[in-house]
Amino acid sequence: MSGGTFVGMPAFPTAAREALGNAQLRHNLAHATGTIRAKRQRLVDEVNEVSDWEELRLAGAGVKEAALRDLGTQLELLEASLTANGATVHWANDAAEANAIVASIAKAHGVDEVVKVKSMVTQEIGLNEALEAEGIAAWETDLAELIVQLGHDLPSHILVPAIHRNRSEIRDIFLAEMGQVGRPAPDDLTDEPAVLAAAARAHLREKFLRAKVGVSGANFAIAETGTLVVVESEGNGRMCLTLPEVLVSVVGIEKVVSTFADLDPLLRLLPRSSTGERMNPYTSTWSGVTPGDGPQEVHVVLLDNGRTNALADEVGRQALRCIRCSACLNVCPVYERTGGHAYGSVYPGPIGAILNPLLKGVGGPGPEGEQVDSLPYASSLCGACFEVCPVLIDIPSVLVDLRAQVVDAHRGGVPKVEALAFKGAAVALSDSRKLAFGERFTRLGLRVARRFGAAKWTSTRDLPPAPPESFRAWWKRTDGGRS
């Protein structure tokens, strides 16, 4: 079953316009993000009562940064530890390589289905679609991912992929779709959350018990011990990690941390920042193969897919510290109005606006390049994302740096109107005499703007009235107000 695809989505302003027209979506998002913002703030205040949230952020950023600075060594250590624990380590440069590895493992075991733990990285590489093309069904088992998958929909939030759906929509999806792919929803299904959860539970139980191969990502990978970690709320992930005979974990290379002790700040920061809880209900760790307990064949696919490009970016590399908590989404005023689909990626919101250009590169050709290039501009640079980021990613600074990269990538050739305007402005604003000359035409300029255009401004906002003279003209005329 295909969950749709982000490929071919229009650039942010166009996609956002469509979302802004959906009043129900805006209401759902404002309510959901508002609730989670308040919960998170309470827990941050609680930490501050006994210790210091800022110190915890520094510690979290520190362990991630240390591992990134030493990434080659840490990954080699991780590979050695995992191998010693009986896991098979694979390296994948890009999405196609990673997908081929997972498909070949599934085929080697003759299965036509796998169960999946909620994982951003497998969505990033389009694993479900790639497996489907090989005749292998990939069943999402996270409740929200299940809703998205059954609805032939796309995720719109990192932590709450179905945040854009309300419960009556979910009821309709379950009734129409569950029977197509497994145990149907009961006919008397209501839109009570507990009833919906029970239907999902019964539907998934069949799949857990039948599956021979499980697929996961990992929140963290510990080099020292060869341990992978998944943090979740429902326990469905743990079912996938323990019941099948074969487990394949796809792990972005930036997930590595050096030691088990490094988890300490991260496991305190992550649930507080993401779900507004002191601790997540399920933390699963696995280290290779344990005879007689859990999967007896464990594969780990270490994935690059643009990460070394991001690592080489002096300003942008800090984005690889991201622990996918989604706190930045929940405080972002742009995300709150447009929702996640407008970003055209599994990574929406402020982190998506920097991560996608960093992983994919800016200045690419065609509509896809245009879509990526629009993302660094999908922000008012208000700074709320930096304020909440548990690992201190200065998203506004990275956005500005990426904007410069976008502009630079398009230098040469025929300049856009905007580029010409900024070149002209640079000339005028480097010389006060030229500026003073220009200001004599402010009134005319505003009149022209009102009459003819600046349509993007004036369709919904009035322009201010023009003053009789500029400040510098006033200063000159009155000797700085003295005469």
Add this chain to the structure above:
Amino acid sequence: MRVALMVTCINDALYPGTGQAVVSLLRRLGVDVEFPESQTCCAQPMVNTGYLDEAVPVVRNFVDAFAGYDAVVTPSGSCAGCARHQHSIVARRSGDATLQSAVAETSPKVYELSEFLVDVLGVTDVGAYYPHTVAYHPTCHSLRMLGVGDRPLRLLEQVRGLTLVELEGADQCCGFGGTFAVKNADTSVAMGSDKTRRVRDTGAEVLVAGDNSCLTHLGGLLTRERAGVRTVHLAEILAATE
């Protein structure tokens, strides 16, 4: 102490009254403020849109204009933020060592108005009188880039006749964001409309902020909505007397 006014390009062209208010306010407080006439713009529009090469001559002009002053005061949180935090990025990119050291010299001396009044002059009661109901919008760059905190509120609380009302969701962005207001006009207006709705809910006659760029956006929406709420820069309230 030699103090220069950085009036900003927007205030120069569109809001001369804000610059005049800063001048009369500082003179009243005994500061003989100067206006270096070679000043133009802080280069923020270029920097924040990604035109860093184009920002280089503008930053060079900025440091030339304000060289030798002990303090540079500006009635704009975002322009102060650009000078303090972004000029060094532009200078580094230019590869010009002279420019880099000039920026390092000038940047720390740039103050947003409320910072200058509270931190440098040490006053919160500036002797103002403004008999109106006022809601305060803390602009994002003042709030997060500069961290001006409650300084503007402490100044407003001392204004005689002024009734300060609380604005719900005050710390949420108004949606201006420089070229964001044009590049993503629909999202910008959606954010601004939510802000003006909350402003109207306060019943205030006047919306005050420390940045005329945000107020241009919000004022443009408020007049279009015929909301009956005026937008006034913080400097003009603090300059007002009986």
